[in-house]
Amino acid sequence: MDKEIKIIVIGGSAGSYNVIKKILLALPVGFPLPIVFCLHRLKEVRNGFVESLNINSKIIVREPDDKDLIKPGFAYLSPANYHLLVEPGRNFALSTEDNINYSRPSIDLTFDTAGYAFRQKMAGIILSGANSDGAKGLYSAFKNGAYTIVQDPDNASFKAMPMEALKLFKPHQTLSDDEIVSFINSLSSNNYV
């Protein structure tokens, strides 16, 4: 694997919340990479989610505004009712276009645009979920050189999302939630400058 990962992008839906809490709990202060969470969430509830993720997280979780720079050491959460895209200039962009594959935010779109912007410098992880969003996007990032991980369906509360990805291509690794946490932590030691 290319040791020079510059961004971690994680897609999750039903059953992914606990894995995400685990990841955030494990990350040390000063974690040197940006982590982007594209998560399915209620459209009409703007407040509360990011606050709940910040509890017990040592790094700050933010909902980015349009065109915000992607900074190392922060976690970012897709805002309610918007698609979250990554621009080649390595900042975010938002969109209100219709649901894609029944979802807004569309995990496909976040993976796809981040993969285009970061290529082999991205690590993409797909977690538990009860639908098919994310698979195509992660595959497109994979084709652009991204390092890809799928949560082991047997370890996921809802298998559909990981299964859909595994149907489409063979990711670099299929891991349990704990292994995913260790993987992310291992990226940090490779990246301290």
Next chain:
Amino acid sequence: MEDISLKDIKRVIDTIYLTRGVDFSNYAFSSFKRRIKRFLEMNKIRDVNGFIEKIKDESEFADIFIKEVTVNVTEMFRDPSFWVVLRDKVIPSIKFDHSLKIWHAACSTGEEVYSMAILLKEAGLLNNAEITATDINKHVLKVATKGLYQIRNQEINSKNYEAFGGKGNLSDYYTLGDNTVQFDKQLVSNVDFLCHDLALDSSPGKFDLIICRNVLIYFNFDLQEKVLQTFVQSLSKDSYLGIGSKESINWCRSARAFEEVSFEEKIYRKTSDNL
């Protein structure tokens, strides 16, 4: 679908500019690219060269592309708390002369214009208002002028109206058709619907309040700056600008003309002309 190359995207942009005079060169890259890909997929077009020839030769086809490539999704009272702050704080503090002048910049199919008209009507101000509603897309303006909407969109609209704390039911303002609802035309009798391009056209007048939500997200930094300059020119002193809940003008040079009125709802007051 294969990825579309940067070179081909540029060729599409150049062709549209030369043949139709619409300038997409300063649109945000990722969403614009996604919209081109979506258009090609929907129309089952695989040959990009043929596609570019077609937008060059067939103006009607090019116009359909222009309409489809921009995002027109909208709803009434989107982010109800934004409309609450407008109703309770912003509008009461505007000291207008003869009429309250409002510009809905890039109003799409007009849902926000009707939202504003309903808000003003319930505040007893509708007859004092002069509203200019503009968009680059003639098709959406036609829909807005008619006030005829799909019935399936009314669920979210009604939910938003309720969360906004409207005085009645949203259905008080429309009559039911087969699959449609017809909003009361009286609501928009003081509205001018005009075709206006934020990228190329100059200011359409002076206003007490400009609403431009979820439009700047489709533009890059340069175009955002340019549009914000147009807004500064179009606002009188102590008048207001409202943008989308996740948009930001903070990094723009022209943001210096404004102070923040509501951080949560992204509402600003113009305090000076100095840029």
